[in-house]
Amino acid sequence: MNFRDSEEIAGLMMEKGWELTDSPEEADAAIFNTCSVRKHAEDRAISNVGALAPLKKKRPGLVIGVVGCMAKAHGRKIIDRVPIVDFIAGPANIYDIPAAVDAIMARRKDLVISTDKVSRPYIGNIAYHTSGISALVTIMEGCNNFCSYCIVPYVRGREVGRPADDIIDEIKALADNGYKEVTLLGQNVNSYADKSGVSLNDTSQSGTSPFTRLLGRINGIEGIERVRFLTSHPKDASEALFKAMRDLPKVCEHLHLPLQSGSDKILKSMNRGYTASEYLKKVELLRKYVADCALTTDIIVGYPGESDEDFRMTEKVMREAGFNSAFIFKYSPRPPAKASGFDDDVPKKVKEERNQALLRLRDKMSSALDREFIGGETEVLVEQICRKEKHKVSGRNRQNIKVVFEGGRALIGAIKKVKVSSVVGHTLAGTALLALLAAGLPLMPAAAETIDEYFVSGDYENTVREGVKLVQSYKEKDKLYYMIGTSLNKLGRYDLARKNFNILMDTAPKSRFAPLAQLGIADSYYLSSDYKNARACYEKYLSKYPKSEGGAVAYFRLAKCAQKEGNWQSARNYYQKVKSEYPMSFEAQTASDALRDEILFFTVQVGSFNKKANALRLCDELVKKGYEASIVKSSGDTEESYKVRVGRLGDRDSAEALAKKLRAEGLPTKVLP
Numbered sequence: 314m315n316f317r318d319s320e321e322i323a324g325l326m327m328e329k330g331w332e333l334t335d336s337p338e339e340a341d342a343a344i345f346n347t348c349s350v351r352k353h354a355e356d357r358a359i360s361n362v363g364a365l366a367p368l369k370k371k372r373p374g375l376v377i378g379v380v381g382c383m384a385k386a387h388g389r390k391i392i393d394r395v396p397i398v399d400f401i402a403g404p405a406n407i408y409d410i411p412a413a414v415d416a417i418m419a420r421r422k423d424l425v426i427s428t429d430k431v432s433r434p435y436i437g438n439i440a441y442h443t444s445g446i447s448a449l450v451t452i453m454e455g456c457n458n459f460c461s462y463c464i465v466p467y468v469r470g471r472e473v474g475r476p477a478d479d480i481i482d483e484i485k486a487l488a489d490n491g492y493k494e495v496t497l498l499g500q501n502v503n504s505y506a507d508k509s510g511v512s513l514n515d516t517s518q519s520g521t522s523p524f525t526r527l528l529g530r531i532n533g534i535e536g537i538e539r540v541r542f543l544t545s546h547p548k549d550a551s552e553a554l555f556k557a558m559r560d561l562p563k564v565c566e567h568l569h570l571p572l573q574s575g576s577d578k579i580l581k582s583m584n585r586g587y588t589a590s591e592y593l594k595k596v597e598l599l600r601k602y603v604a605d606c607a608l609t610t611d612i613i614v615g616y617p618g619e620s621d622e623d624f625r626m627t628e629k630v631m632r633e634a635g636f637n638s639a640f641i642f643k644y645s646p647r648p649p650a651k652a653s654g655f656d657d658d659v660p661k662k663v664k665e666e667r668n669q670a671l672l673r674l675r676d677k678m679s680s681a682l683d684r685e686f687i688g689g690e691t692e693v694l695v696e697q698i699c700r701k702e703k704h705k706v707s708g709r710n711r712q713n714i715k716v717v718f719e720g721g722r723a724l725i726g727a728i729k730k731v732k733v734s735s736v737v738g739h740t741l742a743g744t745a746l747l748a749l750l751a752a753g754l755p756l757m758p759a760a761a762e763t764i765d766e767y768f769v770s771g772d773y774e775n776t777v778r779e780g781v782k783l784v785q786s787y788k789e790k791d792k793l794y795y796m797i798g799t800s801l802n803k804l805g806r807y808d809l810a811r812k813n814f815n816i817l818m819d820t821a822p823k824s825r826f827a828p829l830a831q832l833g834i835a836d837s838y839y840l841s842s843d844y845k846n847a848r849a850c851y852e853k854y855l856s857k858y859p860k861s862e863g864g865a866v867a868y869f870r871l872a873k874c875a876q877k878e879g880n881w882q883s884a885r886n887y888y889q890k891v892k893s894e895y896p897m898s899f900e901a902q903t904a905s906d907a908l909r910d911e912i913l914f915f916t917v918q919v920g921s922f923n924k925k926a927n928a929l930r931l932c933d934e935l936v937k938k939g940y941e942a943s944i945v946k947s948s949g950d951t952e953e954s955y956k957v958r959v960g961r962l963g964d965r966d967s968a969e970a971l972a973k974k975l976r977a978e979g980l981p982t983k984v985l986p
């Protein structure tokens with residue numbers, strides 16, 4: 314909800330002619346949207362605001378605001394703690410923010426405190442969303458549940474539903490603008506009732522609720538392909554909801570159902586309104602209707618009075634429920650929530666141990682459930698190009714799990730079937746299925762020349778698909794295995810690629826394609842991030858085929874492996890080797906660039922600017938002061954930025970020392986890499 318609030322605040326400011334920047338140095342106003350749910354989040358917010366002190370000293374005209382739940386909860390005390398703050402505004406006062414900024418800029422006021430409203434006058438009418446594919450849509454504000462540990466009802470007020478027609482109009486407009494997915498937001502979406510006052514218990518349209526009826530209406534909106542929602546309270550998530558999830562094809566198979574604790578004693582003290590066995594029964598019912606539904610949750614450890622036995626019950630319920638993922642929090646008192654008056658009696662060390670134990674359990678469970686996707690197909694809504702691997706795209710499947718596969722910008726916004734081949738962390742990796750395969754159209758085996766054409770034109774799917782049909786009849790089997798192996802590497806099917814390269818090397822060790830196959834095996838390890846095996850295979854290649862043309866590539870990749878493993882001296886040596894032994898190669902030029910590039914050194918970033926002139930100004934100032942400063946241009950998906958970096962240091966300690974010195978001069982610092 315906070316993320317959507319930030320979007321709304323950005324939208325409100327943009328409506329008044331403001332532009333967004335991610336660089337504090339460039340900003341005329343900095344607005345911190347804060348969360349009060351944990352103490353840790355508040356402490357982080359205060360330290361982020363405080364970090365702007367040097368900038369505010371340099372530019373007293375910079376307007377600094379703290380908004381959101383923390384502003385409502387602490388009011389003026391925030392300004393006592395961080396005097397550089399010019400205004401504060403609670404979650405229900407976000408529409409006052411542009412006026413507050415104006416008043417301070419025009420110095421009509423020195424300070425604005427805007428925390429009087431208990432609920433928003435209207436909800437979610439700002440058409441600004443950070444993604445062009447998937448949008449957050451607020452359907453209600455506030456909460457009536459008063460869980461003992463939670464501050465939300467105090468800072469966001471009581472439940473107020475947004476009129477259903479408004480929600481539908483907003484989603485239709487999103488669909489017209491190309492959005493494919495909406496996530497409906499509310500503290501407890503299952504108790505949604507629109508302003509007409511229709512209550513949760515109104516099941517006059519048998520077996521439905523106002524929320525499921527809303528889901529039904531959204532399901533009918535043309536252009537919207539997927540509907541998600543957050544958050545569901547276990548006491549209110551009903552059979553009607555699970556049936557709707559089963560029957561409405563656009564509603565995704567993912568439910569976030571906060572458990573909080575597996576102990577009935579603790580659940581009662583938390584005022585959650587259900588027992589552990591009632592929770593598990595809900596999960597069972599959900600799975601009866603939506604068998605492939607992913608389930609995620611929130612859990613608090615170290616709540617007042619939580620004994621070892623209570624904690625063990627939480628572990629037990631976690632195992633029984635089978636969560637795909639979970640957010641685990643250490644309890645901290647949040648006045649004025651009821652539990653803040655209880656004795657916070659679980660020692661910090663015990664909270665930490667329980668937190669770690671649940672994180673380990675969660676990771677084990679997630680990874681086992683993620684692996685169940687391997688070998689199967691999953692439907693992905695493509696959202697973006699991968700940040701690090703620009704030849705790949707990422708998106709989420711219907712279970713809300715991230716999926717990565719090879720593809721380009723043209724796929725963004727498309728829904729693709731992906732065959733999952735591996736799991737990296739909590740991300741599924743795979744290959745998009747071809748339209749023809751998806752349509753199940755069998756093809757006649759292609760002629761040999763056609764396979765060559767497929768390969769040369771970069772059509773790797775067809776090279777493999779048709780190539781394997783020709784293995785018996787193809788005259789140059791070694792060449793065919795080479796083409797299939799190389800294509801499989803391109804398609805991310807590394808194990809299969811190695812299999813084909815190994816057949817080539819076993820059956821035709823003297824073939825002109827054998828060195829390429831050895832290189833292909835090394836590449837398959839490199840591309841799957843197995844740098845240890847990649848290194849061994851590139852070294853084998855260099856000793857077996859010392860005069861081969863692929864030497865430049867092998868040394869270059871050895872440098873990359875060393876870099877990935879953090880062995881920079883070795884990386885520099887390999888890059889030097891490429892330059893000296895293969896000076897005319899393509900890799901030599903890239904190696905020179907890499908040797909010049911700060912990535913082989915530690916450096917301190919002191920600013921990132923959208924305008925080159927601003928970066929130049931700071932860079933000049935630093936050079937005048939005797940620093941070795943430079944500008945690195947970086948291209949994001951939508952815009953370019955200019956980063957000012959200082960120093961090229963051989964070790965992290967020296968970089969940290971430099972960062973400290975620069976911080977003392979009021980500069981924000983980030984040690985890279």
Ligand code: SF4
Nearest residue numbers: 456458459460463465
């Ligand atoms: S349901 Fe409980 S935990 Fe969730 S917002 Fe409401 S009071 Fe807080």
